[in-house]
Amino acid sequence: MTFIGEWLKEIILVVLIAVFIELLLPNRAMERYVKFVVSLLILLTLLSPLMRLFSTDASEKIESAFMDNWGGLEERGAQTATDSILAQGELLRKRREAEALQWAGEEAARQMKRQIEQETGTSVERVVVNIREGKPSSEGKPVGEAEGPVIQTVQVVMRTGETPAVEAGQKKRIAVEPVEKVRVDDVEVSAKAGPEEESDGRASEVMADTEEVNPDVTKRIEALLLREWGVPRESVTVRKGEQVSS
Amino acid sequence: MEIIQVVGLGLVATILILVIKEQKPLFAFLIAASTGIYIFLFLIGKIGGIIEVLEDLAESSGVQMIYLKTILKIIGIAYIAEFGAQIVRDAGQESIASKIELAGKVMIMVLAIPIITIIIETVMKLLPA
Numbered sequence: 546m547t548f549i550g551e552w553l554k555e556i557i558l559v560v561l562i563a564v565f566i567e568l569l570l571p572n573r574a575m576e577r578y579v580k581f582v583v584s585l586l587i588l589l590t591l592l593s594p595l596m597r598l599f600s601t602d603a604s605e606k607i608e609s610a611f612m613d614n615w616g617g618l619e620e621r622g623a624q625t626a627t628d629s630i631l632a633q634g635e636l637l638r639k640r641r642e643a644e645a646l647q648w649a650g651e652e653a654a655r656q657m658k659r660q661i662e663q664e665t666g667t668s669v670e671r672v673v674v675n676i677r678e679g680k681p682s683s684e685g686k687p688v689g690e691a692e693g694p695v696i697q698t699v700q701v702v703m704r705t706g707e708t709p710a711v712e713a714g715q716k717k718r719i720a721v722e723p724v725e726k727v728r729v730d731d732v733e734v735s736a737k738a739g740p741e742e743e744s745d746g747r748a749s750e751v752m753a754d755t756e757e758v759n760p761d762v763t764k765r766i767e768a769l770l771l772r773e774w775g776v777p778r779e780s781v782t783v784r785k786g787e788q789v790s791s
Numbered sequence: 792m793e794i795i796q797v798v799g800l801g802l803v804a805t806i807l808i809l810v811i812k813e814q815k816p817l818f819a820f821l822i823a824a825s826t827g828i829y830i831f832l833f834l835i836g837k838i839g840g841i842i843e844v845l846e847d848l849a850e851s852s853g854v855q856m857i858y859l860k861t862i863l864k865i866i867g868i869a870y871i872a873e874f875g876a877q878i879v880r881d882a883g884q885e886s887i888a889s890k891i892e893l894a895g896k897v898m899i900m901v902l903a904i905p906i907i908t909i910i911i912e913t914v915m916k917l918l919p920a
Contacts, residue, residue, distance in 0.1 A: 551853055554853065555855075558849060558852045559854060559858060562859065565845070566866055569838075569841075570866070570869055574873070575872070575895060578896050578899045579865050579866075579869060581903065582862075582865055582899055582902055582903040583865070585907060585910065586858050589906055589909060590858070592910060595917070599913065599917075
């Protein structure tokens with residue numbers, strides 16, 4: 546009963562306001578249009594219990610619909626709508642860039658691995674490439690890639706259990722066979738490449754790591770990465786697999 | 792007594808315009824426009840009082856404020872469009888005045904769009920699928 550009472554009250558008030566508005570209107574030119582909209586509002590009020598019956602969040606929906614539409618008329622509303630859309634776009638762009646960087650890192654790692662295997666004849670277990678988004682303000686970067694992403698670290702993990710002599714011997718075999726088939730299961734080389742800004746401590750650590758692997762191989766890998774990828778020598782880590790180093 | 796002020800202002804402005812119109816039509820137009828703006832600004836305070844009462848009424852009786860806001864927006868658009876159109880019409884630019892009125896009508900119709908959408912949605916839900 547209270548529900549019907551409220552509904553009636555609402556209808557009466559909307560009609561009253563509508564009549565009042567019509568009195569306020571300046572002239573007859575606008576009258577038809579205003580009457581149309583006001584009658585629609587009265588219809589909406591009459592329908593409101595029906596809408597409540599069909600959807601629980603009717604009032605919220607009405608409000609959101611009105612807000613959406615008023616965005617076109619109100620500068621402020623339009624501004625906020627634009628802002629939110631821009632923010633969403635920025636978010637999407639960042640996510641896509643992160644995905645692209647990850648993909649680029651994987652692809653670069655795959656190619657590095659193949660090149661290292663071809664160049665040195667050793668078998669590489671995996672190459673991990675970290676790519677960092679380039680910042681225009683950061684220093685020490687080559688002029689050419691002021692804005693683009695930069696290879697932060699390259700980690701080459703060699704397969705373990707191979708002596709340099711054996712590696713050298715295998716290299717000759719590799720020259721004949723496809724590289725992929727000549728994987729030696731137990732040598733690991735890990736190389737790490739960092740940005741030029743990287744600290745000296747990191748570099749020396751890298752050098753310490755490289756001691757484990759044949760220095761000749763390490764040097765060749767570093768030279769290859771520097772030549773092909775522009776990765777600075779001190780940021781490449783070549784290390785053996787964990788079975789050997791531990 | 793405020794109505795006397797308004798009418799007096801209007802009369803004085805009219806006489807001034809009649810006197811000046813022969814020599815300087817431009818100034819006559821300026822006087823007319825500024826008188827109109829003055830009366831309009833004078834009325835805005837009064838309309839504000841009316842609207843406050845309406846809002847209080849609506850709030851106390853539980854009418855959705857969004858309805859009242861829509862209606863008030865319609866009044867505002869109608870008044871402003873009408874005012875601008877009349878000033879322009881006084882200056883003799885009938886076509887521009889009618890364009891202003893057209894803009895006002897379109898704006899009012901834009902306000903009707905969400906209402907129409909909601910009503911149609913409700914009716915569509917009523918119909919069996």
